[in-house]
Amino acid sequence: MVRHDPQGHMRILREWVVRLWGTLTRRRLEDDLKEELRLHAELAVEEARRRGLAPDAAARTAAVAAGSQMHAMDALRDQRGLPWLDALGRDVRFAWRQIRRNPVFSLIAIATLALGIGVNTAMFSAVDAVLIRPLPYADAGDLVMVWDDNSRVGDSDRFFSTPAEWSEWRRHNTVFTDMAASQPGDAALSGDGEPEELPARKVTGNFWSVLGARPLLGRVFTEEEDARGNRVVVISHGLWLRRFGAAPDAVGRTITLNDKPYEVVGVMPREFYFMPARDIDVWMPTSFPPEMLRHWGWHDVHIVARLKPSVTIEQAGEEMAALSLRLSAENLMMPRSAAVTPLREELAGKTYTSLIVLLAATAAVLLIACVNLANLLMARGTSRRREITVRAAIGAGRRRLITQFLIESLVLSALGALAGLVIAVPVMRFLETLVPETMAAVRLTLDWRMLAFCAAVALAAALTFGLVPAVSGSRIALHEGLRDGGRGSSGPRSHRFQHSLIVLETALAVALLAVGGLLLQTFQHLRQLDLGIRGDRVLTLVTPLFRYPEFDRRVAFVNAQLEQIRAVPGVVSAGAISRVPLTVNDQATFYRLASQTRAEARDQVALSRVVTSGYFPTLGAQLREGRFFGTSDRYSDAPAAIVNESFADRHFPGRSPLGERFQFGTFGPKAYWYTIVGVAKEIRDRGVAEELRPTIYRVHEQADQSWDQPSGIVIRTSVEPAAIVAAVRHAIWSVDKNQPVARVQTIDDIVTRQLSVPSQNTMLLGAFALLALLLASLGLYGVLSYAVTQRTNEIGVRMALGADSADIMHVFTRRGLALTLAGLGVGAAVALIAARLMTTLFYGFRPDYLLAAGTASLLLLAVATLACAIPARRASRIDPLIALQHE
């Protein structure tokens, strides 16, 4: 037919809409249609009569008319609505009746599905927020970070780079369109109100173009401004709201940062953030001084770069490694390599792995739930065989039956998904806290992506647990006929299927339990870690020292403010350090022992800390040997140093390093030779869960050759630390009323915060593992006890032939336990692989795999034994006479 007119299509569309409507409303009632057809038939009969046909012929005509009336009615019904939709509706209604007929089964099924689907949906929302959603940069997939790679000297692989490296790499590389650097910065805001220390970052002028980030208002600063050292800043959306009341004319205003005037040139949009933290308020130009660009030992910059089109990250990694080796060799350093990593991975950090692990765990829980349901449906399929056979007998085809079964599964799954959404929301609230601090805080919500995911999971689940039972259920109809009897097995094929289900769910449960055990061990290890300090009642705060650039004035000010702090009632002692302990601070510098040649020394770094003599006693640190700093350590060209145990063990294993000398930071003729006067026991000052690194402490009176400034204050109190915060501030301001005081927190706060992520991981995974254990034991029990019912007849025969109850018990227990053991084997192997993939979650700790897998196996074995024993016992007690009659 020649049909290319849009009107024709519109008409057909109209027909379908009407028919859809007809399906939903049954428009034009049956009676109406029947009436019309009846008239037709009557007229036909009358006509026949009028033509003078014999009465019997007329009657025949009437009968034919009546017959065709029924037929026409069917055709009309089909034309009125959408027959397949009608059929679907019937199937759904039928499924709903089935579900209501077995309320216990249905409730269990829906509840398990709700748990599985709900938790998966919530988990996916977290994965989506952290790993999938677009980052607030243009073409973020091309952004990478470049690090120094010091793995050759046994330090961790990645290290902050130096400004000199940034400058040289940028000039010589061929794989990036551009590279930008960012450096920690201080921004003490003063002027109106109390001075405030803002989280700040210094960034190179090309930072914005590399990220492809645009300001909400105003502009970003340029490379020329950066190079000229112009005092311009870009501020965060948060600061704009807070300090400027979202005033449109904030751009162009001048603010006082670090006692100097800065012009606000731009405001970033709310979504913008960048490493290392989401709460940066001020971005200022790095304006690297020329000597810093020549300094290859000052490791404190993040480098972010954009890959050229068609350059892969692997190629970039190779080129950068080679380039770094070449340049560092030329610049009097021992060659060191470079590493290139995707930005997204850096932003997600450890969360990346933990999210994947948790998502896998929730998927496993859902899979176990599906396995249980598949088992239950198989069992029910067998018990419904009579109904199925009847339906097959009255003409339901195989496909029809399978559709019907699958629709039942889908309805169950859909109900489970609906209930699951209710569960998902509170779980999401909990998961929000998992989003790492490097990324923007998120509010996880049920948006359309989550709903789509939820629907997809529900569909997949329905197919997973519904397909095999549907196919095997429909098969019953084929070979059973109406032969009576609900007994007998549905053949070895379905047994094998059920057995593999048991193995599968045991394996999943044991793997989850074992992995949960590993995390639990890690968490316990972290909690019991000796921090090397007494952390209770220690207050810390930060006093940026930009107002005291001259060494002598700085030393005097620090000592004076500490003296005032010590005078505050409730303060036991006070000290200062260049960075507050337990916060990540990786400034590291090169050093050379007197016994080393320059070549030997070129590749080694140690963390640098500058402290006051009160620091160690205040924290309650311990000495291994030697002494701490004291008042005798005055300014001198032969300064003293304290090293930590990692340092001592690296160079002086088994002997005392006291009296040994080294140069630090610079190796020239004017560089000091430091003498080791003490070895401090390890202090975990990089963070609770971080590895220890060799560390060198210098006392601030002797640290004029260091850029480290003792701006972190630690105060031990005899009262609740919070009670004296105001008094401490005033003590500081009594020395300098413009001194900013920032980041007031106790050591306990810091520890709790750092343990929150591993503790959440452990809790979540532990909860999933227990859920898995529960579901798996229920599944095991269900299948075995069903097997007993199914084989009652066989048991009767066996017992009639002389088997005693012990034999029967033996047969059933053995079957169940053999399956469990197979599952344990598989699960243990899975756990071993998983453990390999998630080592970052162990924070350098080596949890005992055998202990975890062993405990998990024993636990599951115990539950399985119980699950086997109860049905087996029931089987062994069966009266053979009754059993033989059992149908």
Add this chain to the structure above:
Amino acid sequence: MSNREPSKTDVLQGTLDLMVLQTLDTLGALHGYAIAARLEQVSNGALQLNMGTLYPALMRLEQRGLLRGAWGTTEANRKARFYALTAAGRRQLAKEKQAWDRMAGIIQALLHGPA
């Protein structure tokens, strides 16, 4: 399940639609039996429509907005459902007539050579 009959019915449906529309255009509103009787008469008894073919076709045409059906009374004072062409139905008839003429012309030329 139905509605999946082979294409033969499609062709028939197409012609049946055309015949129904033309009948109603010529005679005005008719009830189903009268349409069937008219077609039988015109075809000299060659076209005997059964209810299962006619009524679904009427319903389909109504669903497409080409006909409008309404209850009324016959001359014999019987309640019957009368079908009338809508404006869209009339347009559709014109279009289908044209298409039919063209197709008939082509077939004619093919079978008997150009006129």
